[in-house]
Every structure is written in structure tokens, then in C-alpha cells.
Amino acid sequence: MTHTQRPSVRTALPVDLDEAAHRCLVAGFEGTTAVPDTLKRLIDRGLGGVILFTRNVRDAEQVRRLTDTLRALRPDLLVAIDNEGGGIGHLVAAGAPEVPGSYALGVVDDPALTARCADALAGHLATLGITASYAPVADVQRQADNPIVRTRAFGEETELVSRHLSAWIAATEARGIASCAKHFPGHGGTLTDSHHELAVDPRPYEELDLAPFRAAIAAGVPMLMSAHVVFTALDANRPATLSRRILGDLLRHELEFDGVLVSDALEMKAIADRYGEAAGARIALAAGADQVIVAVPDLGVTLECRDAVIEALHEGVLAEERVREASRRVQRLVERYATPAAQVAPWDAGAGLEAARRAVRVPPVGVRGAHVVDLFPAPHPALNWGGEDLLTQVLAVDPTATGTAVAGEPADLDGVVEEILAKAGRAPLVVATCDAGLYPWQGRLRDALVARRPGAVQVATGLPDGGAMCSYGRGKVNLRAAAEVLVGAG
Numbered sequence: 265m266t267h268t269q270r271p272s273v274r275t276a277l278p279v280d281l282d283e284a285a286h287r288c289l290v291a292g293f294e295g296t297t298a299v300p301d302t303l304k305r306l307i308d309r310g311l312g313g314v315i316l317f318t319r320n321v322r323d324a325e326q327v328r329r330l331t332d333t334l335r336a337l338r339p340d341l342l343v344a345i346d347n348e349g350g351g352i353g354h355l356v357a358a359g360a361p362e363v364p365g366s367y368a369l370g371v372v373d374d375p376a377l378t379a380r381c382a383d384a385l386a387g388h389l390a391t392l393g394i395t396a397s398y399a400p401v402a403d404v405q406r407q408a409d410n411p412i413v414r415t416r417a418f419g420e421e422t423e424l425v426s427r428h429l430s431a432w433i434a435a436t437e438a439r440g441i442a443s444c445a446k447h448f449p450g451h452g453g454t455l456t457d458s459h460h461e462l463a464v465d466p467r468p469y470e471e472l473d474l475a476p477f478r479a480a481i482a483a484g485v486p487m488l489m490s491a492h493v494v495f496t497a498l499d500a501n502r503p504a505t506l507s508r509r510i511l512g513d514l515l516r517h518e519l520e521f522d523g524v525l526v527s528d529a530l531e532m533k534a535i536a537d538r539y540g541e542a543a544g545a546r547i548a549l550a551a552g553a554d555q556v557i558v559a560v561p562d563l564g565v566t567l568e569c570r571d572a573v574i575e576a577l578h579e580g581v582l583a584e585e586r587v588r589e590a591s592r593r594v595q596r597l598v599e600r601y602a603t604p605a606a607q608v609a610p611w612d613a614g615a616g617l618e619a620a621r622r623a624v625r626v627p628p629v630g631v632r633g634a635h636v637v638d639l640f641p642a643p644h645p646a647l648n649w650g651g652e653d654l655l656t657q658v659l660a661v662d663p664t665a666t667g668t669a670v671a672g673e674p675a676d677l678d679g680v681v682e683e684i685l686a687k688a689g690r691a692p693l694v695v696a697t698c699d700a701g702l703y704p705w706q707g708r709l710r711d712a713l714v715a716r717r718p719g720a721v722q723v724a725t726g727l728p729d730g731g732a733m734c735s736y737g738r739g740k741v742n743l744r745a746a747a748e749v750l751v752g753a754g
Contacts, residue, residue, distance in 0.1 A: 277574060281584060283310030284591035285573050288549055290315050290344065290526065294561035296322050299333055302563040306570070307334070312555050312594045313342035316394065317354050319561060324358040324392060331393030331604075340598040342442075344396035347385055348416060349616070350739035352647050361388050363616030364745075365737035366401055366428070367727070368623035370419035375431035377622075378418075380615035382432040386439035387611035395441055395601045398489060398526075400432040402445040402480055403452040404473040405727075411702055412457040412644075414727055415737040426479035433483040439608075442601040445480035446489035447528060448515065449473070449504060458492035458534035459646050462503060469497040478519060486597055487524045488515070490553065492534035502551075503534060506544065511552030524597045525552060529559040529646075530569065541565055542572035549573060550582050554590035620745035626733040630752030631721055634658070635688035636667035637713065639706040640698040640725065640738065652740045654696050654725065657747035665751075666691065673705040681712045693717045694750060698738060699726035721750065 276282060286306060290313040293303050303314070314334060321327055331343050347353055350365025361384035369378045382400070389397060404425050405417040418428040429445060436443040450473040456463035465472070472495065477488065490505040498514060499507040505527045515521050527548045530536065535544040545556045558566040576582035638654040655667035668687060674680045695713050700706040707729075714720050723746060724734040735746040747753075 277577060281577065281587065282574070284587050285577060286310035286570065287312040287591040287594045288553075288555050288573065288587060289545075289566060289570055290342070290555050290557045291563065291566045292317060292557075292559040292561050293563060294319060296320055296326055296330060299337065300563060302567070304337060306563070306566065307337045307341060311338070311341065312598075313344055313396065315398075315557060315559055316343065316345045317559070318357075321354055321357050327355070327358050327392045327394070335393065335602070340595075340602045342396050342594075342598050342602055343394050344398060345389070345394050346399065346647075347389060347397040348399040348401060349381060349385055350415065350737045350742065351652065352416060355388070355392070358392060359388070361385055361611065361613060361616060362739065362741040364620040364623060364739050364742045365415045366418045367405070367415035368736040368742055369619055370417070370424050370428055371623045371625075371736050372619055373424065374622075375427050377615060377619050378428045379431040379435040380612045381619055382435040383439065384611040384613065384615055386436045386441040387608055389441050390439055390605050390608045393604045395604055396444070396487070397436060397441055398444045398446065400429055400443065400445060401447075402429055402476040403447060403450050404476065406452045406473070407455055409455055409702060410452060411455070412459070413452045414699065417452055422473055422475040425476045429476050429480050430483040433480060433485045437484065440601065440605050442486045442597060444487035444489050444526065445477060445485045447491035447493070448477055448488045448525075449491065449495060449498070449510060450477075451491045451493055454493055458503075458528070459532050459644075462534040462538060463491075463493040465493055465495050467497065472497065474519070481519055481521050485523065486600065487526055488521060489526050489528055490548075492528055492532055505535065505553065506539070506547045506551050508551040516552060522593070524554045524593050526555040527553050527557055529557045531558065531560045531565065532646075542568040545569035546572045546576045546582055549590060550576075550586060554593045616739075616741045617744060620735070620739070620741035621748065623736050623742070624733060624745045624749050626749060628752040629721055629733070629750050631692045631694060632662050632751050633664040634662075634692040634694045634721070634750070635684070636665055636694045636696065637684055638667065638669045638696045638725075639700070639709055640669075640671055641703050642672040652738060652743055654723070654743050654747065657740070657743040658750060660744070661747055661753040662751040670709070673703070674709075677705065677709055677712070681709065681716070684713065685716060688717075693720040694723060695720050696723035696725050696746075697729060698724070700724075700729045723750070
């Protein structure tokens with residue numbers, strides 16, 4: 265059945281309940297200037313929020329016009345975006361401040377500096393009329409082979425993560441921007457990316473990483489985002505997003521969180537492939553979520569989720585009071601955060617590069633005129649890593665350098681090795697990898713190059729993987745700081 269063939273729902277709900285149901289939805293959409301008619305109708309009926317992506321961004325002025333247009337349709341509409349910093353963000357074209365990813369901030373372990381970086385990101389959002397940020401990541405990087413958290417986390421220890429979360433949340437709140445700690449109750453203990461399939465954390469309850477979420481709640485975080493992860497110690501049958509035990513018993517009663525609990529995007533395969541987005545929306549709200557995100561630009565999917573919620577209310581499968589409770593929480597949130605600040609104070613534009621430089625803690629290498637080989641995986645489809653490469657940053661401080669970027673596994677690895685060595689000639693060789701433990705082709709290519717050129721300098725641009733130096737991320741400032749160390753500049 266196509267979206268246009270979707271059957272109409274039965275007799276309309278009472279107006280206030282219909283509006284409450286719409287409050288529980290956050291929708292993605294296509295476009296940079298005009299608002300689609302379908303989205304206008306959803307907003308008119310009380311849509312709780314919209315989430316912006318790179319597809320909605322051309323430049324800063326355009327984004328501000330778009331957010332003003334959206335808010336003119338309904339002043340209490342929450343306008344949100346994923347804005348973690350580092351390589352994770354959608355506002356590059358709008359001049360987003362350059363800050364390193366969270367892991368580098370944890371390596372530096374200066375909460376005041378973390379707060380300055382968070383303040384820069386939040387200040388920029390305020391100028392754009394975006395008043396909610398689905399950040400920071402509260403996950404703890406527990407598994408060496410975790411494919412999705414990694415440098416998005418502040419680190420591998422709960423106390424470290426907790427203090428940087430608190431600093432980030434406080435700085436964001438001071439700007440009048442709503443922060444959101446994610447992914448409750450933690451995605452760092454999994455070996456699976458829930459964008460692609462259902463993830464499982466088999467650890468016993470006492471080993472789960474709840475401390476950062478407790479710290480976030482203590483810091484006054486207004487939103488938490490749930491994980492599409494099954495925690496066998498808590499609920500062996502359903503992922504957290506759909507689990508009453510996790511969202512109700514644990515989050516609401518044990519942790520006493522009374523802010524807005526928002527789901528991760530329902531089109532992620534952990535939900536969509538097993539339940540479907542529409543059923544996922546209904547089950548998540550029944551389990552205790554206050555809002556569900558439908559991030560895909562196809563508003564037909566959002567309508568299907570909306571109709572499933574309304575149908576469930578008609579049938580009594582979803583309790584009316586549960587939806588009203590969720591709507592009240594969302595209403596409290598938008599009363600605090602829907603209206604952007606009239607004036608925005610300047611932020612510290614240099615905080616991000618300072619943090620990235622402090623994270624790279626090795627003596628200056630001082631290799632000039634090198635041939636830089638940058639090996640990295642293809643960009644993640646949902647996180648919008650911007651495609652920054654190490655060579656560009658090296659050239660900014662050493663115009664005599666040359667290089668080769670390899671994005672994704674080459675079909676002819678031996679051929680690429682020969683091509684790189686031919687290009688390099690007698691120049692010093694630098695070989696950078698990004699999470700080579702997850703992508704074995706990088707290790708094979710690196711090892712082949714180092715075998716032929718034993719003096720090659722090795723760099724890791726993700727988590728440490730044996731390289732002589734590590735940037736702890738691939739944000740632009742991470743790579744710039746690594747480049748400065750490589751050439752002995754700065």
C-alpha cells in the first residue's frame with residue numbers, strides 16, 4: 265500500500281486529544297525555503313516539533329528564514345537538530361563552530377573547556393532559531409568493536425562521561441537551548457549499530473552505564489533520547505524505546521526523570537524492520553515515550569505513525585491519559601525553549617581548536633613535504649560526517665605536502681599500494697587510519713605500506729589503534745590539530 269492509498273482513520277478525536285496526539289510527533293521533511301503543505305497541516309493540528317538535517321541547510325540566513333517561517337505557522341513548535349560537534353552535525357554550510365568530538369574533550373578532561381565548546385554550538389543554534397539539540401551523547405564507550413558510539417562518547421569511564429555531560433548540559437541551558445542526553449540507558453555496550461539492525465546489551469544490571477544518565481538528570485537535562493537496544497537484564501523481549509519496564513519502571517520511577525523522553529528515529533532498522541514505524545510509534549508512546557521522531561523526509565511515513573496513534577486511541581489500545589501526560593511534558597518543554605533569544609552573545613570561536621590541540625599529546629613529529637595517505641570508511645548515512653580529510657589540513661600548514669585519500673575499501677588493494685608509493689616517490693610517508701580494527705582493509709593497506717616504507721609515520725583519526733599519534737576524531741579541528749603536530753607547526 266502506498267502512502268497516498270492509506271485508508272482514512274475513523275471519526276475524529278476530540279480536538280484537544282487530537283492536538284495532544286500530534287504533540288507527540290517530531291517530523292523530518294524536505295526543503296530549504298518552502299514548508300510542504302502536509303507539514304503545514306500537521307503543524308496546524310499541533311505537531312510537537314520538526315527535526316532539521318543537511319537537506320534543510322544551505323547557509324545561515326536561509327536556515328534562520330526557514331525556522332522563522334516554521335515558527336510563524338505555530339509559535340510553540342520545537343525546532344530541533346542533531347548537533348554533537350566533531351564530525352557529527354548538519355550545519356557545516358551554515359557556518360557551525362568547529363569543535364572536536366566528545367572523545368577528544370574527554371581526553372583533555374577539562375570540563376570548563378567542554379562547556380566553552382558546548383556554548384559555541386548552542387550560541388550558533390540560537391542565531392539560527394533552532395532551540396533544541398539532540399546532544400550530548402551520554403553513552404560510555406565500552407566495546408572496542410562498538411560500531412556507532414566510539415568517539416561520539418566522552419570516554420570509557422562513567423565518572424569522566426558524567427562530569428563532561430554536566431558541563432555540556434549547563435552551558436547549553438545557559439543559552440536557552442534544550443539539550444538531550446542519549447541514548448538511554450546506553451548504547452556503548454553493544455556490538456551492533458541500531459541504524460542497521462537491533463542491538464543487544466547482554467550485561468547484568470549492575471554493569472549497565474546508568475550513572476551518566478543520573479548525572480544528566482541531576483544537571484537538569486530537559487530531554488533524554490531512548491536507545492533501540494535490547495537490555496536483557498531489564499527487558500529481554502523489547503528494545504528500550506518500546507519497553508515499559510525501561511521507560512516506565514527504570515526511567516520514571518527509579519531515576520525520577522520527569523522531562524521529555526524522545527525516541528531515536530523510528531525508521532532506523534532496529535524498529536522499522538521488526539515492528540514498522542507506525543507500530544513503533546504506538547508501542548513507544550504506550551511504553552512511556554513522550555515524543556517519537558520520524559526523521560525521513562517522506563511525510564507519508566509521519567502520517568502513518570500519526571494515524572496509528574489516533575487509531576490506537578480510538579480502540580483503547582493506547583490510553584488517552586498516557587497521551588495527555590506526554591503532551592503536557594512536551595508543552596512544558598516548548599514553553600521553556602520554543603522561542604529563540606532576541607539577542608545572542610558572542611561565543612569563543614577558538615575553543616574547539618584549543619581542545620583538539622590539547623587532545624593530541626605527542627611530541628611534534630616535524631615531517632614536512634610528506635605524502636599523506638588518509639584511509640577512512642565511507643560516511644555514515646545518518647550522521648552526516650562532512651567528508652573532511654587529513655591532507656587538506658596538512659596542506660593548510662605545509663603547502664609542499666602531497667597525498668592520497670582512500671574513502672572505503674578499494675577493489676584492488678595491491679594496486680592502490682603501488683599507486684601510492686609511486687606518487688610518494690622519495691617523500692616521507694604518513695599513513696592515517698580511522699578505526700582500522702572495525703575496517704580490516706585499512707590495516708592491510710597500512711601494513712603493506714609500512715612494510716615497504718618502514719619509516720612511515722602512523723596516525724589514528726578514530727580511537728587509538730596502534731598509531732604513533734591519535735586525534736580521537738575526524739572533526740575538522742581534530743584533523744587540523746593532527747596536521748600541526750605532523751608538520752611541527754602551531
